[in-house]
Amino acid sequence: MTPGDNEGACRILVGLLEARTGQALAPDRIWRIETALKPVMRNHAIDTLDSLVAKLASEGNRGLVDEVIDALLNNESYFFRDHIVFDELNDRVFEDLRVSNAATRTMSVWMAGCSTGQEAYSIAMMLADAPHKWRGWTIRLVATDISHSAIVKAQSGLYTQFEIQRGLSVTRMVRWFDQEGSDWRIKEELRNRVDFYQHSLLSQAPPAGPFDVILCRNVLLYFAKAVRTEVFSRLHSVLARNGVLGLGAGETILGQTEDFVPSGTYRGLYRRADAPAARARPIAAAK
Structure with missing residues (x-):
């Protein structure tokens, strides 16, 4: 069966x-629909996409709708994805925030579109690996995703052997995870450092803002241009005046928003267009 056999159903699901x-x-990704929804259809004894759409319409079953949405979302993630971003945060951004926020000793980071939690726990590990730097600080790590199942998994902190090996060093695996059968669960100490919420980027931002750092990586590329512009505006409204925004490697602000400009200080990151540009410094100075 191909999407063409269920063209009307595919349009409704899109x-x-x-x-x-x-x-x-995108039209060239329509083929994903039936493949992605097969497990949902099998669990509910539904034979075709047309039957699935009819069931969604007739029952107004919110649980089934949530399952369908979760199945269609791309929740690809792994620990320390694009390590250059994490190096820049750890070596330069966080070091500068230790200076600029020294009076309040507070820092807030929002990971928007956090998927199953690997990005958020990567940030938590970096900070926990340097307790002497952050002693006495109040650090709020907020991680959100629209997928209910992704948030449930992230909150559980339980990952398969395959997931745990993607991007994570053996040292950090042993230090921050406990083995449970063939799976690995992140230690409670680290889980307690991150607040996970189900949240849509089209909704009001979660609490704890303004944020010093917002990571919204590999999310906006799935949005239509008008929606991306709206999301950029929302992110701008809750980013601290001297905060930074991180996007995915395949994402850009060019032609998408006037709210942000390249940082000029941090490689691959962005600042608010209405914030003063900070004076760049050599990377070596942050070591």
């Missing part, structure tokens, strides 16, 4: 995904 999440499924 529209449902965009209405609920803002994510637009």
Whole structure:
């Protein structure tokens, strides 16, 4: 069976995904629909996409709708993904925040579109690995995703052997995880450092803002241009005046928003367009 056999059903499901999440499924990715939804259909004894759409319409079953949306979302993630970003945060951004926020000893980081939690726990590990630097500080790590199942998994902190090996060093695996059968669970100490919420980027920002750092990586590329512009505006409204924004490697602000400009200080990061540009310093100075 191909999407063409269920063209009407595919259009409805694409529209449902965009209405609920803002994510637009490109025409060349329509083939994903049936493959992604097969487990949901099997669990509910539904034979075809047309039957699935009919069931969604007739029952108004919110649980089934959530399952369908979760299945269509791309929750690909792994620890320390694009390590250059994490190096820049750890070696330069956080070091500068230790200076600029020294009076209050507070720092807030929002990971928007956190998927199953690897990005958030990567940040938590970096900070926990340097307790002498952050002793006496109040650090709020907020991680959000629109997928209910992704947030549940992130909160559990339980990962398979395959997931634990993606991007994570053996040293950190042994230090921060306990083995449970063939899986690995992150230690409670680290889980307690991150607040996970189910949240849409089209909704009001979560509490704890303004944020010193916002990571919204590999999320906006799935949105239509008008939605991306709206999301950029929302991110701008809760980013601290001297805060930084991180996007995915394949994402850009060019032609998308006037709210942000390249940082000029930190490699691959962005600042608010209405914030003064900080004087760049050599990377070596942050070591």
